[in-house]
Amino acid sequence: MSFVEIEIASQPECWRRAAELAPSHAAALPAAGERVAVVGCGTSFYMAQAYASLREESGQGETDAFAASEFPAGRRYDRVVALTRSGTTTEVLELLGRLSGTTPTVALTADPHTPVMTAADAVVVLDFADEQSVVQTRFATTVLTLLRAHLGLHTDAVVRDAERALAEPLPEGLVDRTQFTFLGSGWTAGLANEAALKMKEASLSWTESYAAMEYRHGPISIATDTTATWMFGAAPEGLREQLLETGARWVETDLDPLADLVRVQRLAVARATARGLDPDVPRHLTRSVVLADA
Numbered sequence: 001m002s003f004v005e006i007e008i009a010s011q012p013e014c015w016r017r018a019a020e021l022a023p024s025h026a027a028a029l030p031a032a033g034e035r036v037a038v039v040g041c042g043t044s045f046y047m048a049q050a051y052a053s054l055r056e057e058s059g060q061g062e063t064d065a066f067a068a069s070e071f072p073a074g075r076r077y078d079r080v081v082a083l084t085r086s087g088t089t090t091e092v093l094e095l096l097g098r099l100s101g102t103t104p105t106v107a108l109t110a111d112p113h114t115p116v117m118t119a120a121d122a123v124v125v126l127d128f129a130d131e132q133s134v135v136q137t138r139f140a141t142t143v144l145t146l147l148r149a150h151l152g153l154h155t156d157a158v159v160r161d162a163e164r165a166l167a168e169p170l171p172e173g174l175v176d177r178t179q180f181t182f183l184g185s186g187w188t189a190g191l192a193n194e195a196a197l198k199m200k201e202a203s204l205s206w207t208e209s210y211a212a213m214e215y216r217h218g219p220i221s222i223a224t225d226t227t228a229t230w231m232f233g234a235a236p237e238g239l240r241e242q243l244l245e246t247g248a249r250w251v252e253t254d255l256d257p258l259a260d261l262v263r264v265q266r267l268a269v270a271r272a273t274a275r276g277l278d279p280d281v282p283r284h285l286t287r288s289v290v291l292a293d294a
Contacts, residue, residue, distance in 0.1 A: 003280045004133035004202070008265045012162045014129045014142040015154075021126075022149035028106045028122035029150050032060045034078035039068040041091055043136040043197060044083035044143075049190030051081075051147045057186060058151050065190075068092045082107040085131070085139045087114025090290050096120050108146070110139050133280040135202050137265050140194065141258055148258075161259035170263060171251055175271050179227040180205055181219065182264070183212040183239075188232035188257045195230065195264040202279040203271035212236050223248035230264065232257045 022029075030036045036055065038048035045067045052065035066072070068082070068091035080103055084092045087109040096119040099105055107120035110130035117123055129142035148154040180199055184192035189211050196209035210219055213236050215229070223229060225247035231240075235252060243250050253260050272279040 004135050004137060005269055007131050007133055007138045008262065009166060011138045011141055011262060012159050014138050015145040015159050015162060017128055018126065018142045018146040019149040019154050022146050025124045026150065028124055030079050030081065034061050036061060036063045036079050036081060037077045038063065038065045038081045039071055039092065039095060040083035041068050041089050043140045043194055044085065046190045046194035046197065047140050047144050048083055049193065050144055050187045053187035053190065054148065054151060054153060058153060060151060068095050071095050077103055080105045082120060083143055084116055085110045085136055087111045087116035088290055093119050108143050134282055135279060141261065144258060158256045158258060161256040162262055165255055165259045165262040170267055170270060174228055174267055175274050177226060177228040177249060179222065180207045181229045182207065182209040183215055183229065184232040185212045191232045191257050191261050195261060198265055198268045201282040202268035203275060203277060204283065205271055212239065215239065216242065232260055
């Protein structure tokens with residue numbers, strides 16, 4: 001088995017541990033009413049998008065998500081949350097340095113032996129969810145689980161759904177599709193973005209992601225009998241029927257959306273294997289982006 005397959009399979013146990021740990025990190029994480037920004041790069045940015053939406057939807061306070069390189073200069077927040085698996089990503093460290101002494105910061109990371117440990121005011125270490133694969137899977141979902149638990153939005157049912165996502169076969173024929181579109185709404189829009197990235201990274205697949213209501217405003221034109229459209233969460237009324245008229249494959253489930261992301265991770269590995277690729281070592285990628293000039 002590849003590293004990423006082992007890491008994907010370990011997610012239910014990682015989520016259990018993260019949910020149990022959430023209360024012990026409550027002081028470091030955003031309090032209700034704070035104005036918060038969440039930052040990350042790549043997968044971590046998409047988890048930031050999901051958390052930001054969840055926090056606002058649950059009435060905890062205004063929450064924005066940014067790629068670390070795009071954080072708006074001069075905008076004031078009560079706290080900035082940085083998601084970084086490696087703890088070495090250049091853009092994240094530079095931003096934390098700029099915010100030092102002016103805005104409280106907390107970083108969630110997998111490696112306690114990296115510069116982020118001193119760059120942030122507070123650090124939450126989830127080293128049990130660290131990964132050997134370049135492709136990020138369990139760290140991202142474990143971070144989001146901890147944050148969902150902190151918001152009071154995690155239940156044991158989510159873990160059971162993850163176990164189902166691992167045990168049940170993938171929809172037949174998906175591996176052979178030529179293009180994949182992922183849709184979400186609210187917090188699941190971030191999951192759709194991550195799903196598209198995962199398929200690109202691991203299997204070099206042609207993928208796109210959109211807010212579900214936006215799909216009809218142009219992107220649906222790409223749907224054919226060789227493509228698949230995957231919906232995270234409840235679909236807008238009539239969208240499934242409209243998509244099926246194109247001949248494309250429609251994919252949805254009653255699983256918790258985070259557990260549904262596990263199915264996409266599995267699909268990415270299956271498609272990589274079918275194409276003779278190594279899902280642990282994506283083309284042109286490294287585990288952390290460290291810019292030499294910085």
